[in-house]
Amino acid sequence: xxxxxxxxxxxxxxxxxxxxxxxxxxxxxxxxxxxxxxxxxxxxxxxxxxxxxxxxxxxxxxxxxxxxxxxxxxxxxxxxxxxxxxxxxxxxxxxxxxxxxxxxxxxxxxxxxxxx
Amino acid sequence: xxxxxxxxxxxxxxxxxxxxxxxxxxxxxxxxxxxxxxxxxxxxxxxxxxxxxxxxxxxxxxxxxxxxxxxxxxxxxxxxxxxxxxxxxxxxxxxxxxxxxxxxxxxxxxxxx
Numbered sequence: 001x002x003x004x005x006x007x008x009x010x011x012x013x014x015x016x017x018x019x020x021x022x023x024x025x026x027x028x029x030x031x032x033x034x035x036x037x038x039x040x041x042x043x044x045x046x047x048x049x050x051x052x053x054x055x056x057x058x059x060x061x062x063x064x065x066x067x068x069x070x071x072x073x074x075x076x077x078x079x080x081x082x083x084x085x086x087x088x089x090x091x092x093x094x095x096x097x098x099x100x101x102x103x104x105x106x107x108x109x110x111x112x113x114x115x116x
Numbered sequence: 117x118x119x120x121x122x123x124x125x126x127x128x129x130x131x132x133x134x135x136x137x138x139x140x141x142x143x144x145x146x147x148x149x150x151x152x153x154x155x156x157x158x159x160x161x162x163x164x165x166x167x168x169x170x171x172x173x174x175x176x177x178x179x180x181x182x183x184x185x186x187x188x189x190x191x192x193x194x195x196x197x198x199x200x201x202x203x204x205x206x207x208x209x210x211x212x213x214x215x216x217x218x219x220x221x222x223x224x225x226x227x228x229x
Binding site for chain 1: 120149151153158159160161162163166168207209216217218219220221222
């Protein structure tokens with residue numbers, strides 16, 4: 001099966017600019033996750049979707065971050081305006097169903113964002 | 117809230133030798149899952165091994181095995197016959213119920229030829 005696709009792979013922007021990341025999960029996977037991984041740390045969940053509904057966005061800085069999952073498939077994560085501390089790798093992951101949590105998630109290769 | 121702690125920021129091992137990476141976690145749940153993920157420079161997180169908390173038998177996957185101590189809330193990863201391709205960041209992770217994966221800070225493993 002095809003993996004989780006993410007784009008772009010790298011992005012460099014100036015602070016206060018906006019940026020968007022795209023994710024296409026594995027076909028048929030109902031649940032989609034966005035994680036932020038700051039250099040030297042483990043990934044931290046930003047938002048979880050079940051189909052096209054938000055399950056958990058408690059860690060999402062809603063004043064500048066937004067995310068959507070149209071038609072329960074692709075998802076976009078947006079930052080506007082970006083801050084220096086947003087420099088990180090943004091990982092997208094998908095899983096078949098929360099009830100199958102023991103199977104783990106499939107991750108994409110991430111987008112490395114550098115804010116200067 | 118669940119937490120995962122990896123106390124070894126960096127480890128190194130000689131090629132063909134064995135290395136053990138440590139992980140402890142904290143939870144009040146009784147039904148949960150534990151994972152070890154590998155993250156090479158390509159950044160993609162790759163599932164190495166998983167363990168169901170209700171299973172007493174330790175999971176094994178070829179050269180990778182775990183030592184799961186439920187009472188001590190410990191979940192270490194043993195890599196036998198280490199290979200150059202094993203060099204990467206290793207993350208311990210936990211989830212339960214409908215709670216998404218929670219990761220530790222990671223251990224950087226170097227393999228010396």
